[in-house]
Amino acid sequence: MNDLGHDLYHQTLMARSRAPRFAGVADAATGVGEGRNPMCGDRVRVSLRCVEGRLTEVRHETRGCAICQASADLMAEALSGAARDDVAALTSEFEEVVTVEGATTVRFMMFRPLVRQKSRRRCATLPWSALAEALAEQGVKTDG
Amino acid sequence: MNDLGHDLYHQTLMARSRAPRFAGVADAATGVGEGRNPMCGDRVRVSLRCVEGRLTEVRHETRGCAICQASADLMAEALSGAARDDVAALTSEFEEVVTVEGATTVRFMMFRPLVRQKSRRRCATLPWSALAEALAEQGVKTDG
Amino acid sequence: MDDLMAPVRVDLSARRGDFPILSEKVHGRDLVFLDSAASAQKPLPVIDAMADAMRHQYANIHRGLHWMSERTTDAYEAVRSQVAALLNAPSQDEIVFTHNSTEAINLVAHSFGALLKPGQAVVISEMEHHANLVPWQMLRDRAGIELRIAPITDAGDLDFDGLARVLSDGQVGLVAITHMSNVLGTVVDARRVADMAHAAGARVLFDGSQSIVHRAIDVVALDADFFVFTGHKLYGPSGVGVLWGRMALLDAMPPFMGGGDMISSVSFEQATWARVPHKFEAGTPAILEVIGLGAAISYVESIGYDAIARHEADLVAHALRRLPEVPGLEIVGAPVERGGVISFTMADVHPHDIATLLDRSGVAVRAGHHCAEPLMRRLGLTATARASFALYTTRAEIDVLVDSLTRIRTLFV
Amino acid sequence: MDDLMAPVRVDLSARRGDFPILSEKVHGRDLVFLDSAASAQKPLPVIDAMADAMRHQYANIHRGLHWMSERTTDAYEAVRSQVAALLNAPSQDEIVFTHNSTEAINLVAHSFGALLKPGQAVVISEMEHHANLVPWQMLRDRAGIELRIAPITDAGDLDFDGLARVLSDGQVGLVAITHMSNVLGTVVDARRVADMAHAAGARVLFDGSQSIVHRAIDVVALDADFFVFTGHKLYGPSGVGVLWGRMALLDAMPPFMGGGDMISSVSFEQATWARVPHKFEAGTPAILEVIGLGAAISYVESIGYDAIARHEADLVAHALRRLPEVPGLEIVGAPVERGGVISFTMADVHPHDIATLLDRSGVAVRAGHHCAEPLMRRLGLTATARASFALYTTRAEIDVLVDSLTRIRTLFV
């Protein structure tokens, strides 16, 4: 919790939004996807390289708020090196954190306050929409 | 005032609506006019004979409520024998009774309660609309 | 519905205390409000819900990121789920908030109407309220859609043979029909209408403005395609109504009005529409009124439709027994199933005179054509007087009506 | 308007007690409500007027012959005269009650739009709310009317040379333009627009949704043809708006929606319309909301537009002085005349983050495109934060805003 009283905007989130570690474009990307939020003009582009069922690189170019920036970066981090088959599980884990009061998973916990702040939820899920599109390009579904 | 507490439905009005004296059609009418109230389906047809600037006969055929019936009959009575040039004055006199609180004229006084019961006013003015039409047929305006 | 006719009386008179207006005096007499079919009175929970929102929790909704806006959005959207549950709608996204029933029907006439092709027909019945007639006439004149009229029987029921006839050529795109007549009280066998319409390849819209006040509604059981109602008759505030429609239809329909909140993105060149239901809710909605409607629905559900229907069946039975005691009185229509609405005429006394004179006894009834002129013509009448009942109506009030009518009659003969 | 800029300060803080919601706490902090341009909070007279109607005097209007209906009709129609007086409209019959501004503009787009011919054009500006853009796009796509955009200057004022250009070919049937921008605060020189439009043979509509909150409106002095506003921004309830139009225009326009109350007579074959304004008020109107709007207007008039405008000019001056103290803050636009609306951005901080973090200090502002996406594009922005002021706003609240913004900024750099 910061001195402005909001438990979303803590150190990690601010650090990641200020200095993302996975910004940019994946080399020799095998899939690219984009998410847009017309309400605020935010845009996330995700590019990834998938080799033999494994995500060897995931990158994002994000124009958006701190939540969106940090979410994109932490998503890219969590997915880098993951098996393609694990993406669906990670996606639901994230969804659970932001939609279910008292979710028990530990990853992505910093986004938990969004359960009670629906109006900002889309900021955090936008990168995941872009990811879904990037994977769909490869014929991989993330929602099942 | 009757035992039902309404000062509109007194003896004269009820008598006139039950047994109108001027119902029917004017002989050799020189003007005929009709008024309709689509809200309740009421209809008044006025026929009159005007000879040398004088209304020698005014009759009405009325399908309507007691107020409408009585108003038509009392209008016909007031106009019978009147100079055509006096119609405008009579019309405004009537209008005044039903629209102005504390109108000083004495004729048509029984309709005074309509000042505070706007929703029924049209029932009483309908015959006068029909009259205006009947006179317009003769090129006589009543509203001036 | 047979069991409703059984003499299991439910007395809701203890609920009268929830309606402050019922203690008012009119011309020095106790108010006997028998005009609820025009608009119902409001219980305290509705009055309080609206005042509390204005006092404690209010802001514009949907696009606000601050507490007041988020909480007000939650309150507004919660009523959407509440209405979905009330109608047993498959999804809350199928609930569109409108201004009233009239706007809901105009929306369908405009947006579903845009999907119909010239030469196709819309069927309504002889007993429609103008709200379910004029929008279809306007569609007819605008788009070359034929308007067909399903007849009613002399008793005031829908004539199903007549309905079959107007459906028979397979050209009908929509049957739009009242679920309960505001003049005759007739409750229409909606499921049968839906089955016939669907068999003929038509969609079906029910005008539930009256029925939802008196009967639990299940749009799935009715197999409806559209269902509309208006808040102010269901003990809610004015200024809010509801359109329910099947998602696939709403999805396919173009929007009705343009403005904020109904677009997903817009440039000067073009706009892309928001998803249903927002596509149909242009501009700032009736936020406080939706909240008030939610309170009204909770109130109705706390009493239960079963109790309401039984109470009302008792009132109707009592009125049908007592009204004929009045000399010259004739009840209009004798439908198989009747909600809490009774129209009548009295020989030698015009309905307007009835209403004005009843008013002097504190009794409020409607008189006129009840926004159903073509039905009046069908009945050979120009106007009727109408007494309508709500959950707060009592037998004693019906007795006051009957006594007052009897006295009025003596004035005229 | 020069004198408003003079330092004659009017302090309305004593009026805060009239708005119960202003004593609420948000996240344990005093509510600082700077989102009134989205929807204003309601004073006690409005809350009470609506509750009192529901408690003591309510029934459906216009066709009832009983006391409750007649008195409610009187109350409703009295607000029509009140609105006419507020706008200095020549006749109360020119006042049409709608759902909100959005419906009022859709009504004009539909009904006045029906009088335009393919090839004719409608002009709007670059700074319109979607409510005054999308209905015209829909008209364009439906009826082959061209949609032209009058540009704005970089300062955020209407570009009158640009307006002259789009008017120059004489093909424009209507100029529909905001009287005050909900994003930039720009108050448009409406009379100049009207004169130019009329000289080019066009009619003119002003979207007064924002302006009427801050300025006395005189439709005659503005030489307007249509003027619309929405009740909920003028301290009134949601669910009610107003369209004023010249009688000759309203008279010539076909109706928008069909239903009860808007016809004079109807058969299955055809309908004849009621006279203006009833022709445009289909179905049961927003009775309680119109009554609430009447109370809001009385309240505003009891304070007076002069005091309101002076108070607001003081707030705007104070905010324009103090906001630039915040590092990285940039105010969007510098119009010649500004109502109580200020949009801003802050380097390195997204407007959504601003709004969410301000909320934690109890400060409510809007962030986003404010239903003016094309304007955002024109400004080269995707979103702004917006603080907007009402008669109950204080200098101290602006100071809280400035202090909170300064602290938020430190979090991001």
Ligand SMILES: Cc1ncc(COP(=O)(O)O)c(C=O)c1O
């Ligand atoms: C300039 C302007 N026009 C139109 C509107 C639409 O008002 P409403 O949503 O009440 O129809 C608004 C408010 O959102 C506005 O600010």
Ligand SMILES: Cc1ncc(COP(=O)(O)O)c(C=O)c1O
């Ligand atoms: C059967 C029926 N349909 C439609 C309506 C119209 O309702 P509203 O005026 O609230 O739109 C009414 C009520 O007047 C009604 O009784």
